Amino acid sequence: MVEASNAVVINGIIVFLSLCGIGIILAALLSNRMNPFGLSLVASIASVSVLLVGGEVLLSGHSVQTELWTLPFLGTLTFKIDRLSALFVFITGLVFLPVSIFSAGYLKRYLNRYNLKTFSIFYYLLFASIVLVLISGDILSFLIAWEVMSIFSYLLVNYEHEHEETTRSGFLMLAMSEAGTIMVILAFLIMAKASGSLDFAALRASAGGLGEVARWAVFLLSFFGFGVKAGLVPSSTWLPRAHPVAPGNVSALLSGVVLNLGIYGITRVNADLLPVSQVGPGLIVLIIGSISALVGILYAATENDMKKMLAHSSIENMGIITAGLGAGFVFAASGLPVLAGIAFIAALYHLINHSLYKSLLFLGAGSVDYAVGTRDMDRLGGLIKIMPWTALFFLAGSLSIAALPPFNGFVSEWLTLQTMLQSSAIHSAGEKIVFALSGAALALTAALAVTTFVKAFAMSFLGMGRSKRVKKVGEVRRSMIIPMGILALSCLLFGILPTYVVPVLDKTVAPLVHEKVADELVPPFFTVDKGDPKFGGAFVSEFHDLGAQVGRSYLPGRGLVILHRGLEKNPVVFAMSTSYTFIVLLFLLGGTFILVKVLTRARKVRRAAAWDGGIRRLLPEMTYTATGFSNPVRVIFNAVFHPSTIEDTKETVAGHFRTAIKNGRKEVHIIDRLIFKPITSFIQSVAVTLAKMHAGSINVYAAYVLIGLVLVLVVQRLLL
Amino acid sequence: MSKWVIKGLRTGIKTTQYPRKMETASGVSPGLPTAAKGTEKEVQELVFNCPTGAIERSGNQLTVDYNYCIHCFRCKRGSQSPMGWDYGYEWAANTKDSGANRGLGSAFNRSINIRFVDGGACGACISEIEQLNKPYYNMHRLGFFATPTPREADVLLVAGPVTDHMRLPLKKAYDAMPTPKLVMAVGACALSGGIFGPSFMSDAGVSELIPVDVAVPGCPPPPLAIIHGLLLAVKRKSSALLTSSEVRG
Structure with a gap:
């Protein structure tokens, strides 16, 4: 049983990786016109294989582990799928499948404008690297896959590279992502130093040996490092810039899959490796x-x-x-x-x-x-x-x-x-x-x-x-x-x-x-028997008094979600059931519909234009806009948005009269305003101060060299 | 601050007793000319003096068409005038179009919602209609309510001769009303175009555009006449005539 399950999973991964390989070759061979179709076909099959792998591990629950190959000096590349990985792998497949189908039509808009071959290749590589991040069982393979994933997600976001805005946003995304990666690497290194191995299992085993400071360091570095990928404050600013410039299907992947990787990293490190x-x-x-x-x-x-x-x-x-x-x-x-x-x-x-x-x-x-x-x-x-x-x-x-x-x-x-x-x-x-x-x-x-x-x-x-x-x-x-x-x-x-x-x-x-x-x-409220050791007697009989056991053979399964079982007297504290709500809603809606139909079957319907206040013609400019709808929020949270007004005035030549006034509104994101702006202005002021040293006179520089030399000699003399 | 309670209690109820009792206070109605019978000279003079052509002559009998009368008192001026004058106010009448709209049933007897449309009125009718909402006339006690949207309205109250610019809004409001519905034209302008219409910028009354059920003559009709019109709309009062009957004898 276990072996069969293992075989399914390992074969599934092999199939997936080879499909990605085939896809890349196919993408290179096919013409630009045929590429979207090829991409959508091969990537959907690959997504199905990923869904199977994830679903198999999730439902059967056996962790699957395999070693890929050993790199000299660095260690062994291992793959390990436990349930946590499998869940994320499953979600990845669930998102990639529809997005791949969607791409077939969507990519047509880039035909004759951009090279669709590169898009397909990047797409497969991103897909493969995301899955590899999730199933890697040691630091080395994780970081390699992570970097590949970061770079290819950047390349896909940057796909419409002819626009300047796209390139700028892409660079911001790449820079922040790399800063996060460095923090993650540091966190991993602290853990690896304690365990002496790069394997996740070894890290987990030696987690108890870490001191208080090291634990805090690992937590802070991993949380804020992975937080960049997850788009958490304060490193969230790349997200709203990268999304609008990315192609539509890439945005879906970015939000539906890539952000999850940040959460995966935080969970993996802080809940699993070093709880x-x-x-x-x-x-x-x-x-x-x-x-x-x-x-x-x-x-x-x-x-x-x-x-x-x-x-x-x-x-x-x-x-x-x-x-x-x-x-x-x-x-x-x-x-x-x-x-x-x-x-x-x-x-x-x-x-x-x-x-x-x-x-x-x-x-x-x-x-x-x-x-x-x-x-x-x-x-x-x-x-x-x-x-x-x-x-x-x-x-x-x-x-x-x-x-x-x-x-x-x-x-x-x-x-x-x-x-x-x-x-x-x-x-x-x-x-x-x-x-x-x-x-x-x-x-x-x-x-x-x-x-x-x-x-x-x-x-x-x-x-x-x-x-x-x-x-x-x-x-x-x-x-x-x-x-x-x-x-x-x-x-x-x-x-x-x-x-x-x-x-x-x-x-x-x-x-x-x-x-x-x-x-x-x-x-299992409605199917629980009296005398079940997990459920109190008073509690069960209360449900039986309500007649809960009556239709038990018709109920398909557990229907209620409750959060807390309180005292014997008062068993349920918070409960809800979307399953039953849905059924009741369907009955109510259907019943109301039929009732209205029956009651009004003899009524003649007269159709007339909706009342518009009697205006001659309702123009689109007169209707409510998105800006208008959200303005109350803008007013209430004015302190957060903190807009500054830009007044652009035109005056007559002599300056006595203003001929036009144009008021604009500029908002700086609160994170940029409160965190990044002070940092950049501080660094700039330091740079300006230091720049005063550069007077441009060669004698001054010679003096700097001399002073430096003397200082080194003095320090050496004092220390030794 | 607390004085208004005492003051209010001391003042008591000032709202008119109409329709339970006829209102007898002076000045609630300017009145309307009724009919006249006089010598050839008198009759000619009366017809000549009428600015809106409301007075019709047959022999030496004069009758008044209330669709046109603006009760300007020119036919009453001077002590020798043979013109009769009625100081009542129950003037509202059903028109020849009554029944063109699906009239209100008995369920509406004590509750109707009214949408008012100003079809280019001079302001007089508007200020009289405004009085209905005020404590003295207080139409709410009778179950009459004003509503801002025709989608909820049962009665469309129109004043003014319907100017070109108000023709479309009036039609739209009428179309937007659900059946059963009634249209009530208030004032001489709404009935016949009055002193404005028909002209290059206005119609000759509401009935040119939409069928009118209840007509309230007057320029402007006093608030009690409008209340009479509303009561007539829900069949709580009987109709008056739009043309005066001849003087007998």
């Missing part, structure tokens, strides 16, 4: 996560560029995931493994959901960009009549990300917020305050997310088209609609079937917290 044993690091993770969430959504709410808005929202979602992880670290360090497990499940669930709906939304934004040629929500509008399918799936994505039931975002945000409420189990008052404030920040974030995506959907798809371009377009081709449909359907499924997802996630989390929480989180 956080103190509350402090956990609180830092929690605080950074909450701040990222709030800052991300504030800028998303006021942004009018569709892709930039989605990028800011990615920062927000990564923040929510990180906050969940932070809560997990704190609970684990305080000796509450069950709550830690729940927090980790919430975080990982949100990670899956974010990958699904964010790639869906990016594909939607890409389709709009493809069809209309603009992403400015102020200029869009009325697209639902022209692109009904895109609109439908974008709506599904918006509902998911706005955390509205029965879609998937609701489940994970519910779990995350409820986890925050569980801080009552912690004893320290200070930690409780941090939890309360983080919970409040996340709640505010959730509310603002609804505002953001009401605006995103309504301003782009509803109302009237606010530019001439909108009237000329049509629906995108079917090969671009179907992938969005796949993602929308997955969003719904992950929303209405949380009770089937949670046990799988529980198995993933169990090795990290050494506790199984599936029965706590999704108890």
Whole structure:
């Protein structure tokens, strides 16, 4: 059994890697015109193989390990897939499959403008390196794959290299990413020094031997280093710049997969290799996560560029995931493994959901960009009549990300917020305050997310088209609609079937917290028998009194998600069930529809124009814009945005009269303003001071040399 | 600050008793000419003096067409004038178009929502309609409410001769109203174009555009006449006549 499973996994990886190789050769051979089709075909098959590998390990639960080859002086390259890797591999496949299909149509826009062969090659290499990052079992292979991944994601973002803006954003992305990598390397080196080996298993074994300072150093370096990739504050500024310039399908990958790698790194190092044993690091993770969430959504709410808005929202979602992880670290360090497990499940669930709906939304934004040629929500509008399918799936994505039931975002945000409420189990008052404030920040974030995506959907798809371009377009081709449909359907499924997802996630989390929480989180309420040792007698009989056992043979499985089982008297504290809600909603909607039809069957319907105040003609310029919709947020959070007004005036020659005044508005991102600006201005002032030494006279330089020599001699004389 | 409570209590209810009792306070209505019978000279003079041509002559009998009358008192001036004058205010009448719209059923008797459209009125009718919302006339006590959107309105109240610029908005508002609905034209202008229309910039009343159910003559009609019109719309009062009957004997 184990061997068969191993064979499936190893063969799957071999198939995947060879498919990537075949794809690269094919990409080089095929013409530019045929390349998108080849890419979509081979990459989809490769994604399916990745899905199989991930799914096999996730469900069977056997870690698979294999050694690739030994490098002289450096060590052995090992691959190891445990459940944590498998989960991320599975998500990667889940996102790559639709995005690959989508690319076939989307890449047509670059035909005759850019070289599609290079795109395909970069695409395969990025895909392969992402999977290799996730399955590498030692520091060396991890870092090699990580670097390859960073470079190829940069090359793909930089694909439209003719624009200056693209190149600048690409460089920023590359620079920040490399800075993060250096921090990660340092963290790994500290761990490797203690264990004397590069293998992850050896690192894990020797984790206990590290001192307090080294632990803190590893935590800070790895958290902030991987945080760059995950787009966490303060290293989030590359995200909103890289996304709008990247091709639509690359944006989907960037948000749906590449950001996850940052979370993977943080989880792998701080939960698996060197588990956080103190509350402090956990609180830092929690605080950074909450701040990222709030800052991300504030800028998303006021942004009018569709892709930039989605990028800011990615920062927000990564923040929510990180906050969940932070809560997990704190609970684990305080000796509450069950709550830690729940927090980790919430975080990982949100990670899956974010990958699904964010790639869906990016594909939607890409389709709009493809069809209309603009992403400015102020200029869009009325697209639902022209692109009904895109609109439908974008709506599904918006509902998911706005955390509205029965879609998937609701489940994970519910779990995350409820986890925050569980801080009552912690004893320290200070930690409780941090939890309360983080919970409040996340709640505010959730509310603002609804505002953001009401605006995103309504301003782009509803109302009237606010530019001439909108009237000329049509629906995108079917090969671009179907992938969005796949993602929308997955969003719904992950929303209405949380009770089937949670046990799988529980198995993933169990090795990290050494506790199984599936029965706590999704108890088999309706199928439990009296006298079950895990469930109290009073509790079970209360459910039996309600008639819970009546339809047990018809119920397909566990249907409720609860967060806490309280006392015997009062068993359920927080519970929800999207599965049953969905069924009830369907019945209610269907019933209402039929009722209305029956009641009004004799009624004659008269159609007349909607009341518009009696104006002669409603012009697009008169309708509500995205800027107008988000202005309340802009006003309320003025202190965060801190805009500066630019006044551009024209005067007559003599300067007595002003002939024109133009007011502009300039915003500097709060992170740039508060963190990066002071640093750059400090360094610049130091440089200016030092520059005074360079007087330009050769005698002065000769004097510097002489003084330097004397100083060296004096120091040497004094020390020796 | 607390004085207004005492003051309010001391003042008591000042709202008119109409329609329970006829309002008898002086000045609530300017009144309308009724009919006249006189000598050839008197009759000629009266017809000549009428600025809107509201007075019709047959022999030495004079009748008044209230669609046109602006109760300017020119036919009443001087002690010798044979013109009769009615100081009442129950003037509202059903028109020949009544029933063109699907009228309101009995369910609306004590609750209607009114949308007012100013079809280019001079301001007089508007200020009279405004009085309906004020404590003295207080139409809410009768179940009449103003609404900003025609989508919720049962009665469309129109004043003014319908100028060119207001023709489209009026039509749109009428189309936007759900059935059952009624249209009520208020003032001489809305009934016949009055002293403005028909002209190069306005129609000759609302009925040229949409069917009118209830007509309230007057220039402007006093608030009580408008209330009578609303009560007529919900069939709580009976209709008056739009043309005066002849003087007998």
